[in-house]
Amino acid sequence: MDKMTHLKFNLNNFLFAISDALDFIHMKNLHGISFNSKRIAYIALKIATLNEMPKEFLSDLLSYSLIAHNPELKTNLEAIPFNNITNIQREEAAKILAIASFFELQIAMENNFISNREQLIETFECKDCFDEIYTENLLYLMEYDSFWFDLTNIQSLPFKILDMIDDFTFEYSYDNLISFTKLFNSIYYEHTQRTPSGCIEDKLRVVAQYYNFDQKDTSRLIISGHLAYLGFLLLPKEIYTNITLNSSHEIKSIPYNTKEILTRVFGFDDIVILASIYNENIDGSGYPYKKEGNQLSLKFRVFTIIYRLQALLEERNYRKSFSVDESFEILKKEAQAGLLDITLLKDIENLMHN
Structure with missing residues (x-):
């Protein structure tokens, strides 16, 4: 690697670092809860993992989950160094992100716990506008208390996410x-x-x-x-x-x-x-x-x-x-x-x- 023209770069490391700033400028959800792209990423990766998606896809899905809510970044995807941009252009990525984003839009919280669990479960049991398999995956995840606790544990959530992906550090030109x-x-x-x-x-x-x-x-x-x-x-x-x-x-x-x-x-x-x-x-x-x-x-x-x-x-x-x-x-x-x-x-x- 020519260090004058290139550096080692990890897109997910960079996006994790700036995610709080990007989240802050996003509107709050239907219950006045501050937006958190890492919750979306966690849900998306959990669903993708249940469907045995490739590691490269998981890495790019994480990247996309962290920036898809920002209009400037979403309209300039070609400038963002995904492992393979076709991963986020796949129908699976759009479907998974849609259901994870809808979940984030609906949650209510009280004393750092999600307070409308039952309503969320009922909502997704009745929703037929999302992919059937991915909806079943989400309902399966919602059976576990640990899933709900992970979503509200802001300190450890990034580590839970990183446990699901591989390191895709690469040489990137300045x-x-x-x-x-x-x-x-x-x-x-x-x-x-x-x-x-x-x-x-x-x-x-x-x-x-x-x-x-x-x-x-x-x-x-x-x-x-x-x-x-x-x-x-x-x-x-x-x-x-x-x-x-x-x-x-x-x-x-x-x-x-x-x-x-x-x-x-x-x-x-x-x-x-x-x-x-x-x-x-x-x-x-x-x-x-x-x-x-x-x-x-x-x-x-x-x-x-x-x-x-x-x-x-x-x-x-x-x-x-x-x-x-x-x-x-x-x-x-x-x-x-x-x-x-x-x-x-x-x-x-x-x-x-x-």
């Missing part, structure tokens, strides 16, 4: 990972109702070339730019349409949330750090970690400037976008106050004007 992670930019803009001016990827490519970053560093810088927005998904969208002093603590939690999400992804060590330091200042006054200048390398300093530039260029509900010139004037004031590297800022300003 180019393809960049295309995949770019989808999360669109999810961010949809959730926050902000409008971008250009994409952060283009800006990062320009500065990476200027500072002679190698291919690997450039790719990981761009991936960090795409994934730095994940923490935004763990806050209600209302916060982004009505920024107040009362929401400042929530806003400050965003880079922390991003780090907590990405820490779970294998092989993303430097991406985790890059994607969560954009509000750090070189004088140590930033957040959430108050990193000092000697802890912030060239990559971190460049990333911070580009991220803030991208933010200023966004149009938001409570303000219009700043022009490029206006944005750099704001950033210069931050640099003069000792927050940003003034030399790098001047370089980047020249690059953005050429």
